[in-house]
Amino acid sequence: MRSLFALLAVSLLAACAGPSYTVDDGRKVNEELLGHIRSFGAGEKALRPAIVRAGSLKDADCDTQWELPFSVASSYDWSEVDRVAWVRGLGVDERLTVVGAAPDSPVKLRDKIEEIVGYKRENTEKMLLELADRRDAGRPFSVKLAGGKVVSVVPFKLCRGYTRLAPPNSPVIQDYHWLMTVHPLEVARVDMSEDEALWTVLWAQGVSEEGGARMKTYHYGSKIVGTVYNLFTIASGIKGAALAADAAIKAAQSAAAGAATAVLKQQLIDQATAAATAKIRDGITEAAQKITQQQAINAMQMAAANRGSLSGVAWVASTVFEKADAWAYARVEKLNANPLAAFSLHQKLIEKGLAANSLVLDPERMSALNKIAETRGRGDDVVAILQGLKPEDLQVAILDMPVASAPKAFSYEDQSDLATESQPFAHGLIDGMLGMPLESANAK
Numbered sequence: 001m002r003s004l005f006a007l008l009a010v011s012l013l014a015a016c017a018g019p020s021y022t023v024d025d026g027r028k029v030n031e032e033l034l035g036h037i038r039s040f041g042a043g044e045k046a047l048r049p050a051i052v053r054a055g056s057l058k059d060a061d062c063d064t065q066w067e068l069p070f071s072v073a074s075s076y077d078w079s080e081v082d083r084v085a086w087v088r089g090l091g092v093d094e095r096l097t098v099v100g101a102a103p104d105s106p107v108k109l110r111d112k113i114e115e116i117v118g119y120k121r122e123n124t125e126k127m128l129l130e131l132a133d134r135r136d137a138g139r140p141f142s143v144k145l146a147g148g149k150v151v152s153v154v155p156f157k158l159c160r161g162y163t164r165l166a167p168p169n170s171p172v173i174q175d176y177h178w179l180m181t182v183h184p185l186e187v188a189r190v191d192m193s194e195d196e197a198l199w200t201v202l203w204a205q206g207v208s209e210e211g212g213a214r215m216k217t218y219h220y221g222s223k224i225v226g227t228v229y230n231l232f233t234i235a236s237g238i239k240g241a242a243l244a245a246d247a248a249i250k251a252a253q254s255a256a257a258g259a260a261t262a263v264l265k266q267q268l269i270d271q272a273t274a275a276a277t278a279k280i281r282d283g284i285t286e287a288a289q290k291i292t293q294q295q296a297i298n299a300m301q302m303a304a305a306n307r308g309s310l311s312g313v314a315w316v317a318s319t320v321f322e323k324a325d326a327w328a329y330a331r332v333e334k335l336n337a338n339p340l341a342a343f344s345l346h347q348k349l350i351e352k353g354l355a356a357n358s359l360v361l362d363p364e365r366m367s368a369l370n371k372i373a374e375t376r377g378r379g380d381d382v383v384a385i386l387q388g389l390k391p392e393d394l395q396v397a398i399l400d401m402p403v404a405s406a407p408k409a410f411s412y413e414d415q416s417d418l419a420t421e422s423q424p425f426a427h428g429l430i431d432g433m434l435g436m437p438l439e440s441a442n443a444k
Contacts, residue, residue, distance in 0.1 A: 019122055021093040022075060022083040029085040036168035036185055037089035043165045043188025044071050044100030045109070050197035052102035054205065055158035057335055062159035062209050065179075066138050069156070070107050071100035072131070076124035082169075095146070096127055106151035107143065115144035161208030163201045174357065176310070176317035178212035180204070187357050190348040195341035199332055200359060203342075206327030211320035218316045291351055293389055299350035300394065304362040306355065321358065322368045329372055340378060342369060343385045367395050 048071050055067060075086035076094045086092040090099055096113040098105075107113070114120060116130045134141045140154045162180040166173040171185035181204035192200070291299075310318045325342065332339040346361045354360070361369060370391040373382050383390055 019094075021095065022080075022087055023093075024084055024087045027081065027084055029081055029088065033082060033168060034085045034089050036171045037085055037092075039171075039185045039188045040073070040165055040168050041090040041099050043183075043185070043192075044073075046100075046188070046192040046194075046197040047071075047163055047165070047201060048100030048105075049102045050194065050201045051158065051163065052105075052156070053194075053198055053335065054201045054331075055156045057158070057331060059159050059331070062205065063212070064157045065160045065162065066136050066155045067158055067162075068131075068135050068153065069102040069105040070098050070153075072096040072113065072128070073099045074124040074128070094122075094124060096124060096131065106153055107145065112146035113143050114146050117141050117143075159205040159209065160212070161205035163204040172356070174314075176207055176314040176358065178208045178215045178317075181207055181358075183359070184357050186354040187349065187359050189354060190345070190352060192345065192348075193341065195332070195337045196345040196348075198335065198337050199328060199339070199341040199345060202328040202331050203324055203359070205331075206324030207317050207320065210323035210327055211317050214320065215313050215316045218313065291387065293394065296350060296386070296389055297394055299353075299355040299360060300363050300366060302355035303357075303360040304364075306357065306360075307362055321362075322365055325361075325365055325369045326372060329369065339376075340373065340381055340385060343373075343382050347385055347387070363395055366391050 048069070051067055052069050073086070073090065073092045074094060074096055075083040075092055078086065083093065091097065091110040092099065093112070098107050098109055098111045098113070101107060101109055113127070113131070116127065116134060119127070119130045121127055121130075134153075135155050138155050138157070140152050142150050142152055144150045160178065164180055164182045165188055166182055166185045168185065173182060174184045175182045183200070187200070307318050307321065329339045329342065332341065342361070345359055346366075349355060349357065349360050370379070370382055373379060
């Protein structure tokens with residue numbers, strides 16, 4: 001009888017112990033995914049303070065969004081072994097875990113959020129939805145952390161155009177939209193300075209401000225965008241959003257296959273990109289090595305090919321990249337930061353052979369941004385950052401290269417309306433997720 005009571009007591013204690021969370025048990029994990037998780041974390045640590053810094057600008061002339069002084073991720077709904085990788089890489093388990101935070105954020109790196117104004121669910125996607133709702137309400141709210149500590153979180157406004165990173169299991173995804181820019185994870189593989197992170201944030205806002213009206217007219221007309229829940233989850237580590245990113249890549253490839261001209265264009269871009277990648281990396285063994293003029297040219301051509309490969313709303317966004325550069329340059333100056341961070345980040349990326357992103361300047365953007373720098377008396381500084389290479393010399397040499405990045409005169413008819421019920425991502429990841437309901441978000 002005593003043993004029966006003891007067994008019942010143990011069972012009751014186990015039932016009261018609450019959910020158990022993944023720990024690192026030392027097992028073998030996917031090392032590639034682990035590397036992407038760590039890159040994601042490094043990027044979030046750099047970007048979140050920059051996002052708060054950008055909010056201090058208080059630009060009265062821009063459309064605005066609400067933000068938080070921290071970012072979160074979760075391994076909820078990932079496979080068991082991948083959850084171990086999240087713990088090993090960033091200390092992230094199934095709970096909302098802080099992966100990026102400004103210095104004065106009330107929550108710190110690796111804090112676990114247990115409750116949001118008393119709301120608690122084991123389903124982390126529902127917790128994330130609650131956090132998004134509280135953020136967008138724009139009013140202070142409380143969160144309870146693991147261990148019982150309760151802190152007050154104050155959302156803040158900043159110019160529209162969230163800056164996000166691709167999820168670790170879809171590291172190459174990128175998209176440009178008036179609500180958000182999603183960068184491929186390779187941009188987080190360099191050690192961004194504070195000013196370089198600020199440039200990245202302000203540039204995304206510049207894309208929104210300079211191209212927002214054009215992007216809306218291209219696809220939506222007067223249509224009002226609905227839920228932003230999916231936007232919040234894209235780079236949160238939530239599995240559903242990460243899978244959607246992967247689906248967007250496949251959908252875009254499938255859509256392109258529907259037209260012979262699109263296939264031919266993509267083949268040319270793929271060939272140029274592959275050749276440029278090989279040439280960039282040839283002879284570059286470490287970031288500190290001085291690159292040659294030809295390697296710099298190859299990198300800029302790869303950036304041009306990357307820009308040329310964009311489609312849907314992102315293609316429309318690409319037509320204002322130069323304007324976004326100028327927009328960001330002026331506002332970096334207003335925040336007393338170094339606007340030449342655009343050039344130093346460009347240089348860091350090409351030194352590592354990472355040019356399939358929008359932060360490496362293609363020929364037209366390099367020329368236009370350098371002209372702005374020269375008007376500020378910073379031309380010699382740009383040359384120094386580029387290791388003695390002059391932008392005008394690069395421009396002349398690039399004229400003989402096979403891939404042209406110069407956008408033609410903008411026309412809404414240049415791209416057909418490929419979005420259908422069977423191809424919801426034809427206009428891009430962000431556009432597709434805006435119209436894609438998630439069952440987990442339907443009920444609290």
